[in-house]
Amino acid sequence: MSKVFALLSTTMIVAGLITVATAADDDKPVAKHSTKEVMKDAHKSGLIKKVVGKTASDEERDQLVELYIAMAQNDAPKGSQKDWKILTSRLVVAAADAADDPENVDALKKVTNCGACHKAHKPA
Numbered sequence: 141m142s143k144v145f146a147l148l149s150t151t152m153i154v155a156g157l158i159t160v161a162t163a164a165d166d167d168k169p170v171a172k173h174s175t176k177e178v179m180k181d182a183h184k185s186g187l188i189k190k191v192v193g194k195t196a197s198d199e200e201r202d203q204l205v206e207l208y209i210a211m212a213q214n215d216a217p218k219g220s221q222k223d224w225k226i227l228t229s230r231l232v233v234a235a236a237d238a239a240d241d242p243e244n245v246d247a248l249k250k251v252t253n254c255g256a257c258h259k260a261h262k263p264a
């Protein structure tokens with residue numbers, strides 16, 4: 141009886157694992173932060189203003205790079221996926237440039253055009 145039970149539960153565990161694995165496969169690649177979170181933590185928070193204004197700490201500049209990497213890993217909620225990958229890759233590179241050299245914010249200023257990206261990629 142206990143042998144049957146053990147067998148049953150093993151089967152159930154395996155079935156459970158397969159279900160979990162399948163669910164994970166169906167999901168999009170899991171970035172560390174959703175794009176909504178990035179907007180909150182990088183933009184609404186004022187982090188981007190600090191980095192562009194050259195008042196951010198090293199940690200804050202690194203955080204911006206990390207947030208933009210997550211954003212680039214996410215799919216665009218709207219618009220061309222190709223344009224989204226190009227745009228968000230530019231954000232990563234520009235934030236990385238600013239992290240390397242705090243004075244180097246010209247590219248970052250240019251690519252963080254809120255309205256231009258929202259028009260193309262933000263759902264209404």
Ligand code: HEC
Binds near residue numbers: 179228231252262
């Ligand atoms: C490269 C593209 C891009 C840039 C640049 C960008 N955004 Fe966004 N933003 C988005 C997308 C996409 C969404 C919609 C996210 C969603 O609904 O999943 C969004 C949503 C938002 C939201 C709403 C978040 C919410 O909780 O629904 C705010 C606030 C925001 N952005 C602020 C800003 C500000 C401020 C800037 C400029 C400093 C900016 N964004 C620049 C792409 C961008």
